[in-house]
């Protein structure tokens with residue numbers, strides 16, 4: 359059987375700080391299949407970027423394992439590591455910060471080919487021009503500098519650069535969050551088209567539910583370092599099971615117009631607690647309108663409530679009808 363493209367198994371990652379250990383990611387298990395887009399949503403600080411950095415092998419987990427196409431990232435060496443590095447690329451939130459201001463767009467696009475020793479000078483230049491066309495940019499832009507481009511054009515360059523090595527997976531961390539609404543939908547549509555053309559797998563991280571709804575096949579909802587719900591996109595929007603997911607949807611009118619009209623679910627009260635000292639039991643219990651004593655003591659497991667739809671909530675499995683409906 360083909361292994362998943364990305365396979366995280368009980369991954370935990372903490373950061374040691376002067377004030378204690380920040381538990382950024384706790385026991386996260388996720389599988390991303392070939393060609394699939396996995397959306398990862400949650401409020402700021404819940405561990406989304408840490409998960410992206412783990413998948414990019416920029417940091418190593420404290421425990422658990424991460425495999426890419428069967429390759430264990432902790433022990434990968436030589437050819438395996440080289441293959442992984444070419445196959446997994448990242449698109450950043452702020453393309454301006456991610457592009458070298460002193461290099462022309464053409465040179466920026468050629469850089470990955472130079473690093474991976476692919477092609478001669480003229481072949482590289484031709485590939486850079488072809489990639490500009492593929493992301494909807496004019497060839498003249500190859501001689502321009504990042505400062506001469508608009509935000510949308512820069513993000514297209516960021517995407518083009520990520521595609522130069524013909525990767526099999528893109529990690530997009532808030533890739534469209536900095537863009538104006540109209541440019542955002544153009545870039546999202548570009549990503550959709552490229553995904554289809556290249557058969558790309560995508561880990562698509564965003565705090566914006568409407569963006570994830572547009573793009574993702576399956577969605578993982580994260581809260582304070584843990585996955586609290588995981589489901590195919592339509593299933594999640596039709597029947598969100600976790601009170602946190604419901605509250606997030608209610609707080610995002612665009613993600614759920616029905617919820618915007620009739621706010622049955624309560625808005626999200628309070629702030630995300632500190633990951634330096636997360637609440638015991640279910641991390642969400644201090645903000646949960648439905649919390650029962652068990653939620654303060656016992657960590658709910660992420661379990662399959664219906665086929666393909668997992669949730670970590672003591673109440674969701676037992677009496678879904680008790681939960682307020684959104685929309």
Ligand SMILES: Nc1ncnc2c1ncn2[C@@H]1O[C@H](COP(=O)(O)OP(=O)(O)OP(=O)(O)O)[C@@H](O)[C@H]1O
Pocket residue numbers: 373374375380381382400401402403404405406407408409565633
């Ligand atoms: N290098 C680090 N050292 C210490 N703490 C860190 C480090 N990186 C992240 N954190 C902490 O880990 C937690 C998770 O951060 P992370 O950036 O992964 O969350 P996020 O969901 O991506 O949030 P945002 O959308 O704001 O980036 C936060 O409390 C953050 O302050």
